[in-house]
Amino acid sequence: MELGELLPKYDILSMRRVLVVQPHPDDAEVGAGDVIAKLHDSGAEIHYLTVTDGSLGVNSPDIPKESIVAIRKMETEASGRYLGVDGFTYLDEKDGALKDVPALAGRIAEVIRSYRPDLVLSPDPYLPYESHMDHIVTAKATSQAVISSSLMEYPRGTSTTPHSVTLMAYYLTAKPNVILDVSTTLVRRFKAMEFHKSQFSDELLALYRVYFTNRATQLAVNEDYTFGAGLKILPPLMMHCFTEADDYIPM
Numbered sequence: 353m354e355l356g357e358l359l360p361k362y363d364i365l366s367m368r369r370v371l372v373v374q375p376h377p378d379d380a381e382v383g384a385g386d387v388i389a390k391l392h393d394s395g396a397e398i399h400y401l402t403v404t405d406g407s408l409g410v411n412s413p414d415i416p417k418e419s420i421v422a423i424r425k426m427e428t429e430a431s432g433r434y435l436g437v438d439g440f441t442y443l444d445e446k447d448g449a450l451k452d453v454p455a456l457a458g459r460i461a462e463v464i465r466s467y468r469p470d471l472v473l474s475p476d477p478y479l480p481y482e483s484h485m486d487h488i489v490t491a492k493a494t495s496q497a498v499i500s501s502s503l504m505e506y507p508r509g510t511s512t513t514p515h516s517v518t519l520m521a522y523y524l525t526a527k528p529n530v531i532l533d534v535s536t537t538l539v540r541r542f543k544a545m546e547f548h549k550s551q552f553s554d555e556l557l558a559l560y561r562v563y564f565t566n567r568a569t570q571l572a573v574n575e576d577y578t579f580g581a582g583l584k585i586l587p588p589l590m591m592h593c594f595t596e597a598d599d600y601i602p603m
C-alpha cells in the first residue's frame with residue numbers, strides 16, 4: 353500500500369485561501385499566471401508573498417538604480433491585481449543574496465500563520481539545473497515553513513497561532529503530477545507578464561508567448577481541453593521522511 357492511497361483526493365480548485373510565494377517580482381506570473389487566474393475564477397482569495405526586493409533587475413540605463421524596487425512593487429501589484437490577487441506582502445530580502453533557509457522559513461511561516469492559507473504555491477526546489485540560489489532558497493524555505501507552521505512555537509518566540517496548510521503546489525516544476533485545464537486563462541498569463549515593463553522587452557514577451565503556448569498544448573495532448581498547466585502537488589505529510597513523494601500521484 354502507498355501513502356497516497358490513505359490520503360484524501362485533493363482538488364486544487366476547491367482551495368479557498370491561496371498564498372503564492374515568489375522569489376522575485378514577476379516569477380509568479382511567468383511561472384503560474386494561468387494557474388493563479390484559474391484559482392481566482394474558481395473563487396479563491398489569493399495573496400502574494402514576494403521574498404526579495406528585485407533590486408538586481410535593472411535592465412536599462414534609463415532606469416535609476418534607486419527607483420527599481422518601487423517600480424517593481426508597482427508592477428507586481430498591477431499584474432497581480434489583473435490576475436485577481438487580493439493582497440501583497442514583501443519581505444524585502446536583498447535580491448541575489450538569499451542563503452539562509454531556516455531563517456527565511458521562519459519569516460515565511462509567520463506569513464502563513466497570519467494569512468492562514470489552504471494552499472501554498474512556490475517554485476519547485478528540485479528543478480534540475482536551477483542555478484539561481486534565490487529560487488532554491490525561497491522554495492526550500494517555503495517548504496520548511498509549510499511543514500512547520502503547524503508547530504506550537506514556530507518560528508521560535510512567535511506569538512502567532514499555529515496553522516496547518518492543506519496542500520503545497522510547486523510551479524516551475526519538471527515533474528508535474530497534476531495538469532490543470534488553463535484553456536480560458538493562458539492568455540491572462542501573457543497579459544500579466546506585460547505589466548513587468550522593466551523586465552521584459554516586446555521581443556522577449558513574444559518568445560515567451562510562443563514557447564509557453566507550445567508547452568501548454570503539449571501538457572494537454574491527452575486531455576479534452578486545449579491548454580494545460582503542470583503542477584507538482586504534495587500534502588505536507590508527504591514532505592518529510594516519506595520516500596514516495598517523488599513519484600506521488602494524487603489519487
Ligand SMILES: [Zn+2]
Pocket residue numbers: 375376379487
Ligand atoms: Zn526569479
